Amino acid sequence: MAENQNQITINGHVYAFEQDETILTVARRNGIDIPTLCYLEKTIPTGACRICVVEVKGARSLMPSCSTPAAKNMIVFTESAPVVEARRLIIQLLLSSGNHNCDIGGSGTEDCCPVCGACTLQDLAYRYQVKGDRFPKTDTLYPPELNNPFIIRDFSRCILCGRCVQACNEVQVNNAISIGYRGSSTKIIAAGDRHLKDSDCVFCGECVQACPVGALVEKSTYKTREWKTKKIRTTCSYCGVGCQINLHVHYNRVVKVTGAENVPPNFGSLCVKGRFGYDFINSPDRLTEPLIKENGEFRKASWDEALSLVAGKLGEIKEKHGSDSIGVLSSARITNEENYLVQKFARAALKTNNVDHCARL
Ligand code: SF4
Ligand code: SF4
Numbered sequence: 353m354a355e356n357q358n359q360i361t362i363n364g365h366v367y368a369f370e371q372d373e374t375i376l377t378v379a380r381r382n383g384i385d386i387p388t389l390c391y392l393e394k395t396i397p398t399g400a401c402r403i404c405v406v407e408v409k410g411a412r413s414l415m416p417s418c419s420t421p422a423a424k425n426m427i428v429f430t431e432s433a434p435v436v437e438a439r440r441l442i443i444q445l446l447l448s449s450g451n452h453n454c455d456i457g458g459s460g461t462e463d464c465c466p467v468c469g470a471c472t473l474q475d476l477a478y479r480y481q482v483k484g485d486r487f488p489k490t491d492t493l494y495p496p497e498l499n500n501p502f503i504i505r506d507f508s509r510c511i512l513c514g515r516c517v518q519a520c521n522e523v524q525v526n527n528a529i530s531i532g533y534r535g536s537s538t539k540i541i542a543a544g545d546r547h548l549k550d551s552d553c554v555f556c557g558e559c560v561q562a563c564p565v566g567a568l569v570e571k572s573t574y575k576t577r578e579w580k581t582k583k584i585r586t587t588c589s590y591c592g593v594g595c596q597i598n599l600h601v602h603y604n605r606v607v608k609v610t611g612a613e614n615v616p617p618n619f620g621s622l623c624v625k626g627r628f629g630y631d632f633i634n635s636p637d638r639l640t641e642p643l644i645k646e647n648g649e650f651r652k653a654s655w656d657e658a659l660s661l662v663a664g665k666l667g668e669i670k671e672k673h674g675s676d677s678i679g680v681l682s683s684a685r686i687t688n689e690e691n692y693l694v695q696k697f698a699r700a701a702l703k704t705n706n707v708d709h710c711a712r713l
């Protein structure tokens with residue numbers, strides 16, 4: 353390491369850092385795990401939750417690592433006794449505010465949280481071995497909002513970390529939600545405290561993916577626990593952007609879709625179709641075999657029969673009206689390879705250059 357390079361010491365090890373890096377980014381880049389709740393990559397750190405506090409030698413108080421710039425010759429401890437004590441206190445306070453009824457959070461009632469097993473607060477409570485019974489419970493002022501087709505808003509589990517607001521305003525730039533009211537009445541609000549369905553929300557679900565707890569949850573009629581699903585990485589088939597997604601699959605059934613983080617082109621973001629439009633996969637109304645219309649009615653047919661019929665009809669039209677009487681319209685919802693075959697079929701088999709693509713319209 354060059355002598356005049358910017359250096360910071362974390363837990364006894366010396367690391368180089370670049371200008372504008374925070375203690376958190378240097379630590380994470382070097383494989384040191386500092387827990388966070390409110391920190392959301394690609395947005396301006398707010399330091400709201402204080403879980404990421406660390407001890408900095410010479411500082412009068414613990415410092416939030418997400419918003420404290422790394423400084424030359426700084427000496428940092430990420431798991432010292434005061435740090436651990438502060439984190440335990442924050443977790444206990446969060447668990448006792450609202451309804452954290454998972455096992456670690458307190459009562460472990462039958463009506464256990466939908467994100468049990470996939471919740472950062474629950475993970476932290478386990479990591480630091482605390483429960484929600486140290487302080488009296490404070491109830492939430494606001495009932496859950498269930499009246500849109502996609503997202504459940506359960507204010508009783510909101511820890512007011514602000515990640516959803518940053519996800520909506522800074523990542524998606526939809527500006528649909530903000531932090532409203534003050535003090536113990538603070539609430540994440542949409543359009544002057546209206547329901548999401550009556551606001552500028554486009555139901556992209558970015559806020560749901562950002563929420564570290566069970567305050568924002570995908571609405572799904574099929575109930576299963578996160579740890580029972582397999583995550584399968586694939587490409588969204590709705591348009592030509594090619595967003596990378598994770599299908600959450602339970603016994604061959606897609607029960608949830610999330611954006612694959614940190615990979616292009618979408619880096620975790622999705623639109624409403626990609627995130628919520630997966631019901632068709634298991635729909636009983638889905639076409640699974642060809643249909644031929646005869647006398648105004650559809651009847652089932654084999655692939656051989658259907659393809660022979662189409663080939664015969666195209667041949668007749670070509671014979672009678674010429675190749676250029678036929679046009680071929682392709683789709684952004686199929687792969688590049690399939691689109692290549694479509695144009696090959698048009699040019700080589702039908703002998704026409706009348707080929708177009710829905711994504712160009
Ligand atoms: S939000 Fe997390 S901590 Fe709260 S009840 Fe649900 S799983 Fe438990
Ligand atoms: S679904 Fe999208 S637009 Fe609606 S509040 Fe969440 S991030 Fe904002």
Ligand code: SF4
Nearest residue numbers: 510511513514516563
């Ligand atoms: S809804 Fe979720 S992401 Fe938004 S402030 Fe509450 S806990 Fe944080």
